[in-house]
Amino acid sequence: MARPGGAAANLVRFTAAGDHGPVSSAPPAQPTASGLPDSAGAVFMAGLRIVWRYVRNQPLRFTLAMIGATGYAAGAVGTAWVLGAITDRLVIPAFGDGVTSEAAAAGAAAIIGVGLLRAGSILLRRYNGGLTGLRTRVDLRKAVTDTLLAAPMEYHRSRPTGELLAHADADVQASTEVLDPLAFSLGVVVLVAFSLVALFIVDPWIALVALVLFPSLALLNRAYTNRIASLVARVQVCLAEVAGVAHESFDGALAVKTLGIADAETERMRVAANDLRDARVAVGRVRAVFEPAIDTLPGLGIIVVALVGAVRIGAGTMDPGGLVAAASLFGLLAFPVRIVGFFLQELPRSVVATGRIDGVLAVPPGPQPGVGAAVPPGPVALRFDHVGFSWPDGSRVLDDLSFSVAPGEVVALVGATGSGKTTLCELAVRLMDPTSGSVQVGGVDVTELDPASLRQAVALVFQESFLFADPLRTNVDLTGELSGEELAEVAGIAHAHEFVLATPQGWDTPVGERGVSLSGGQRQRLALARALARRPRVLILDDATSAIDPVVEAGVLANLRRSLSATTLVVAHRLATIRLADRVVFLADGRVAAEGRHTDLLGVPAYAELVRAYERDADGGADGDGTGEGLS
Amino acid sequence: MSPDVTTEELPATAPAGAIAVLRRALRTSPGLLRGVRTTVMLALFGAAGRVVVPVLVQQVLDRGILGEEGVQVAFVAGATALAALLVLAVMVASRFTYLRVVTIAEETLADLRVRAFAHIHRFSVADLDETRRGVLTARVTSDVETVARFAQWGAIAWVVNPIVILVLVGVLTVYSWQMAIVVVVALVPLLPILRFLQQRQLRAYDRVRTRVSQTLTALSELVMGAGAVRAYGIEKRSRDRMETAIDAQYDAERRALLFVTSSFATSDLAGAVVTAIVVAVGVVFGPGWGLDAGSLVATLFLVTLIVGPVTELNEILDQTQSAVAGWRKVLDVLDTPVEVVEPTDGVLLPPGPITLRTDHLSFAYRTGPMVLSDVNLELPPGAHVAVVGETGSGKSTLVRLLTRLADPTEGRILVAGIDLRRVDPVSRQQRIRLVPQDSFLFDTTVGRNVALGRLGAGTDEVSAAFADLDLGWWVDQLPLGLDTPVGERGDQLSVGERQLVALARAQLADPGLLILDEATSAVDSVTERALASALTRVSAGRTTVSVAHRLSTAEGADLVLVFDGGRLVEAGHHAELVAAGGRYAELYGSWLGGTREPPASTTG
Numbered sequence A: 001m002a003r004p005g006g007a008a009a010n011l012v013r014f015t016a017a018g019d020h021g022p023v024s025s026a027p028p029a030q031p032t033a034s035g036l037p038d039s040a041g042a043v044f045m046a047g048l049r050i051v052w053r054y055v056r057n058q059p060l061r062f063t064l065a066m067i068g069a070t071g072y073a074a075g076a077v078g079t080a081w082v083l084g085a086i087t088d089r090l091v092i093p094a095f096g097d098g099v100t101s102e103a104a105a106a107g108a109a110a111i112i113g114v115g116l117l118r119a120g121s122i123l124l125r126r127y128n129g130g131l132t133g134l135r136t137r138v139d140l141r142k143a144v145t146d147t148l149l150a151a152p153m154e155y156h157r158s159r160p161t162g163e164l165l166a167h168a169d170a171d172v173q174a175s176t177e178v179l180d181p182l183a184f185s186l187g188v189v190v191l192v193a194f195s196l197v198a199l200f201i202v203d204p205w206i207a208l209v210a211l212v213l214f215p216s217l218a219l220l221n222r223a224y225t226n227r228i229a230s231l232v233a234r235v236q237v238c239l240a241e242v243a244g245v246a247h248e249s250f251d252g253a254l255a256v257k258t259l260g261i262a263d264a265e266t267e268r269m270r271v272a273a274n275d276l277r278d279a280r281v282a283v284g285r286v287r288a289v290f291e292p293a294i295d296t297l298p299g300l301g302i303i304v305v306a307l308v309g310a311v312r313i314g315a316g317t318m319d320p321g322g323l324v325a326a327a328s329l330f331g332l333l334a335f336p337v338r339i340v341g342f343f344l345q346e347l348p349r350s351v352v353a354t355g356r357i358d359g360v361l362a363v364p365p366g367p368q369p370g371v372g373a374a375v376p377p378g379p380v381a382l383r384f385d386h387v388g389f390s391w392p393d394g395s396r397v398l399d400d401l402s403f404s405v406a407p408g409e410v411v412a413l414v415g416a417t418g419s420g421k422t423t424l425c426e427l428a429v430r431l432m433d434p435t436s437g438s439v440q441v442g443g444v445d446v447t448e449l450d451p452a453s454l455r456q457a458v459a460l461v462f463q464e465s466f467l468f469a470d471p472l473r474t475n476v477d478l479t480g481e482l483s484g485e486e487l488a489e490v491a492g493i494a495h496a497h498e499f500v501l502a503t504p505q506g507w508d509t510p511v512g513e514r515g516v517s518l519s520g521g522q523r524q525r526l527a528l529a530r531a532l533a534r535r536p537r538v539l540i541l542d543d544a545t546s547a548i549d550p551v552v553e554a555g556v557l558a559n560l561r562r563s564l565s566a567t568t569l570v571v572a573h574r575l576a577t578i579r580l581a582d583r584v585v586f587l588a589d590g591r592v593a594a595e596g597r598h599t600d601l602l603g604v605p606a607y608a609e610l611v612r613a614y615e616r617d618a619d620g621g622a623d624g625d626g627t628g629e630g631l632s
Numbered sequence B: 001m002s003p004d005v006t007t008e009e010l011p012a013t014a015p016a017g018a019i020a021v022l023r024r025a026l027r028t029s030p031g032l033l034r035g036v037r038t039t040v041m042l043a044l045f046g047a048a049g050r051v052v053v054p055v056l057v058q059q060v061l062d063r064g065i066l067g068e069e070g071v072q073v074a075f076v077a078g079a080t081a082l083a084a085l086l087v088l089a090v091m092v093a094s095r096f097t098y099l100r101v102v103t104i105a106e107e108t109l110a111d112l113r114v115r116a117f118a119h120i121h122r123f124s125v126a127d128l129d130e131t132r133r134g135v136l137t138a139r140v141t142s143d144v145e146t147v148a149r150f151a152q153w154g155a156i157a158w159v160v161n162p163i164v165i166l167v168l169v170g171v172l173t174v175y176s177w178q179m180a181i182v183v184v185v186a187l188v189p190l191l192p193i194l195r196f197l198q199q200r201q202l203r204a205y206d207r208v209r210t211r212v213s214q215t216l217t218a219l220s221e222l223v224m225g226a227g228a229v230r231a232y233g234i235e236k237r238s239r240d241r242m243e244t245a246i247d248a249q250y251d252a253e254r255r256a257l258l259f260v261t262s263s264f265a266t267s268d269l270a271g272a273v274v275t276a277i278v279v280a281v282g283v284v285f286g287p288g289w290g291l292d293a294g295s296l297v298a299t300l301f302l303v304t305l306i307v308g309p310v311t312e313l314n315e316i317l318d319q320t321q322s323a324v325a326g327w328r329k330v331l332d333v334l335d336t337p338v339e340v341v342e343p344t345d346g347v348l349l350p351p352g353p354i355t356l357r358t359d360h361l362s363f364a365y366r367t368g369p370m371v372l373s374d375v376n377l378e379l380p381p382g383a384h385v386a387v388v389g390e391t392g393s394g395k396s397t398l399v400r401l402l403t404r405l406a407d408p409t410e411g412r413i414l415v416a417g418i419d420l421r422r423v424d425p426v427s428r429q430q431r432i433r434l435v436p437q438d439s440f441l442f443d444t445t446v447g448r449n450v451a452l453g454r455l456g457a458g459t460d461e462v463s464a465a466f467a468d469l470d471l472g473w474w475v476d477q478l479p480l481g482l483d484t485p486v487g488e489r490g491d492q493l494s495v496g497e498r499q500l501v502a503l504a505r506a507q508l509a510d511p512g513l514l515i516l517d518e519a520t521s522a523v524d525s526v527t528e529r530a531l532a533s534a535l536t537r538v539s540a541g542r543t544t545v546s547v548a549h550r551l552s553t554a555e556g557a558d559l560v561l562v563f564d565g566g567r568l569v570e571a572g573h574h575a576e577l578v579a580a581g582g583r584y585a586e587l588y589g590s591w592l593g594g595t596r597e598p599p600a601s602t603t604g
Helices: A006-019 A040-054 A061-092 A101-150 A151-158 A161-179 A180-203 A202-250 A252-259 A262-314 A320-363 A421-428 A451-457 A472-476 A485-492 A499-502 A520-534 A550-563 A573-581 A607-616 A626-630 B015-026 B037-049 B052-065 B073-120 B132-141 B142-152 B154-175 B177-185 B189-223 B228-230 B235-289 B295-337 B397-401 B426-432 B448-451 B460-466 B474-478 B495-509 B523-541 B551-556 B574-580 B584-597 B596-602
Strands: A382-390 A396-405 A410-415 A436-440 A459-460 A539-543 A568-572 A582-586 A591-596 B356-366 B372-377 B385-388 B410-415 B432-435 B512-515 B543-547 B559-564 B566-570
Touching: A006 A472, A006 A582, A006 B235, A040 A101, A040 A161, A040 A320, A040 B584, A061 A101, A061 A180, A061 A320, A061 B235, A061 B295, A101 A161, A101 A485, A161 A320, A180 A202, A180 A320, A180 B154, A202 A252, A202 A262, A202 A320, A202 B073, A202 B132, A252 A262, A262 A320, A262 B073, A262 B142, A262 B356, A320 B052, A382 A421, A382 A568, A396 A410, A396 A421, A396 A568, A396 A591, A410 A421, A410 B037, A421 A436, A421 A459, A421 A539, A451 A459, A459 A520, A459 A607, A459 B474, A472 A485, A472 A520, A485 A499, A485 A520, A485 A539, A485 A550, A485 A591, A520 A539, A520 A550, A550 A573, A550 B460, A582 A607, A591 A607, A591 B432, A626 B295, B015 B295, B037 B073, B037 B154, B037 B295, B052 B073, B052 B142, B052 B154, B073 B132, B073 B142, B073 B154, B073 B295, B132 B142, B132 B228, B132 B295, B142 B295, B154 B295, B177 B235, B177 B295, B189 B228, B189 B235, B235 B295, B235 B566, B356 B397, B372 B397, B372 B566, B385 B397, B385 B551, B397 B432, B397 B474, B397 B512, B397 B543, B410 B551, B426 B432, B426 B495, B432 B495, B448 B460, B448 B495, B460 B495, B495 B523, B512 B523, B551 B566, B551 B574, B566 B574, B566 B584, B574 B584
Parallel strands: A410 A568, A410 A582, A459 A539, A539 A568, B385 B543, B385 B559, B432 B512, B512 B543
Antiparallel strands: A382 A396, A382 A436, A582 A591, B356 B372, B356 B410, B559 B566
């Protein structure tokens, strides 16, 4: 493609300014998703309202950017004017009567002068225009963060993780990218106005050429973005498909090998790769038509100007300098006109993304924190009093359920998958509030408890243990209050100390991408240590030892039994865990079906059957097991 | 695999390195050179067309307006008409240049992607472990993309811009060679400045990327760890971290913005400075150098045209480096030798249960110690064998070797009397089947996942496989039966249900040797019962080797093999081994302690 170095490079760098790095020059995809008003006019108005809302919060930066944009318009017209003047007063005389070196220096100084004006205004415009966008992004990200942190657990559960991450990341980016070309675009309006005035001063006929040329350039540009938008979106889809195939196929590399389907997988990749190729070539076809055309149009304008100019100069109504000025102005205007197109193209994306962000910001905060009440000192009871719970969609999980765990007692919660065990655990630490009834700790309704007091007294260990991308120490000691001995003690109880010490930097080893990767059982042991670090008076284990090797698990449970004075509710899937308990609560269909000692409950047929299944499943754990990690 | 395939490196490539990569690339993809002469000719024409407008301005001024005969409208009309034609011709030529470059580049890349993908699937399982998968996925996605991005812009700029610069300097030289020297000399100081700004800008963007990923880490903590954050009341900590990350990202982005803005303003100013020099020098010395007013004005226009390509070449230098680095990584993948080489004229395995023998079987990963040492086995056809041992005892290595996911370092494996390395791959994949702990399901339907078990299997055969395992009822209670989607990695099904699908898959293949790696996770009682009966049925009439996590499996096996430290330390029936009081008895003891009611254990 014939790239006019300057213009194309400028466009590319322009788009790079708001992004995370030098990016390709392909125009971004137009939104294909819904969420847009029906008519283009309504989208435009909605877009302008959003832009105004963002800009209003950054008055200083936006004003500076606008001053820069106006300065740039003046500089651009000034450049053309100076070149015209120099042609008439310096260049033409130089080849006639000659000019003084002072005059030559003055001419050069004038060019550098307008050059400095232009460069200065570019700095002002782009830096401040960029900051307008960056600062808006900071504000939006923080607002989304606050909302997500305050949002009820039900909200988090009801959305895919990817969607929530996208709100604070991609949506914020997409909603504000329109701010990057904003100042320049508004400046272009000024620039075009200035230019037309300047051209009229030079010659009305040449101004007429401009009046034909620039709208055509704008229209051509519009046609280009319209034609290419869906094609670029298609490329994105194809790219995602290629990545998806690669990801899934390598993820299942073992299955691919053992099933002998490598050829079929390669064929799948070939189809995806060829689709991507075709989509890219389709984009290329459109670009190959429009890019050279858009590049050529100003040149054609200058050619017409040369013809018109020669005629007008012949008629004595215009100077050769006017011709030079007009030609140089045509060259200067070509790129800015494209920026307006870029702005218009970003507007609908911004409308859609802002709509999504507003949706998040409107999420009401989760349970109101209780005020004042503290968990009474000493061992406390945990009581579920006629508790019912339904999801926002109406599906019922718990139904008028009551039982209590006496101070210092260990109760095992047993029930089939989906019987509501996890929900029950989460109600106890007030991740959610029951739809009816109440949960009490030490006789106080948890909704009345001061959150700090509740968190201090009650600790929940999840089945899926979430580890922070932090050193191991901080993952266990969340508040940084534990001494080395205390850390060693809680880790010892959870059988976590040994493997922690075996990591490269011991307690300082980071977890996650840049650190160690831990097995499921190791993660659970750390999570358990984390809960113990709080010295909880009520400990709730939601199947928290399921991935731990049974031999190790037995040790952990024995340690807990020995060292723990806390009131404990433990969701059990194994006999060993059930045996740890003083008493068993058997849950079925969101209700307490039976409670009592394990041996007594064996008389309940449903319970006996479930426990027999556990016994058949008397299994080993996946803790660091080579076959589990390396082969599946 | 050579180590550089999986290690990320900085895209720092010496020019010599770039040329070496280009040579390798041309060897790998000779299609790149298809029609290259025509493409270069078209580019040359397009570049030459860039000077049409300035030359026209010069001609019109000198000969049409400022000439001795005054304004020559006819000449101007002729010249502008010619120029218009030329400009339009250049437009068309540019279109073809671009299209040719893009088409060839995209074809090459699609082919490269597919070949790298196919080659990666030939790597041994050790090279495809969890830590390397991400990198290998990057090879066929983001690394190829760096080349694709380059093909869309950089490659064309490399073809067009040097030609443009040469043609522009050439025209300048025709006007006045002295002026051409002035322009080139005036432009030279721009290069190091642009280079400097570009380098700083790239480093700034590196920092931005780091900060962005830190923001994402902080963000994922408060989304994925939403439960933990709330349960432990550490909202404030999460908020502080997120805000710190957002602010740090802002600082990095602001810095990068400053460099982008500076280099943009600098190249704009450079254009003004060179123009000023040309004007000053031109009006003073021009007349002596044979210039006239028109050619001096044309020179001014040419100067503005030359700054653009110079700036652009500077920018694409770095893009080129990352493209070269990306390309090299992909080529390295293709050049990686395959460890498990399939026989060209493989022997087919016979039908029916397969006898299994190992002779002094030993294995070590490339640089590691022996993980399996001198294992000698002889299993009669139809035997049900349980393999037990702790983590790292060599169980999983044995499974890998039996399924030829890797080849023994020493010794050999004989299946039905044939060395496993000589067995035809298709026959091996059908007759020897592994059911791993957590079977991988593809993001499609239950039926299609099972159909993968045998090439060309239809719905009837899939249904039959489920029926054989007495799992027809399970399929019937699925929302859409065999057409029920399983979700990504099968996550719409429970672990136990995925296992059922895997067993049906194995049943469909009708293997003679079945290797079962038992699941360990708790499953609900209904699925548990279904699994147990399906396992019994799938094992019937087949030689099975089960990596046992369940006591009952070991108890019920014909033979228990006990591994410890990579060696086969005990072999025998459950009762014999318990009585012998060795390693197995020890394992059995801790198993019992953890999982059974003591009185219940006697009955088994």
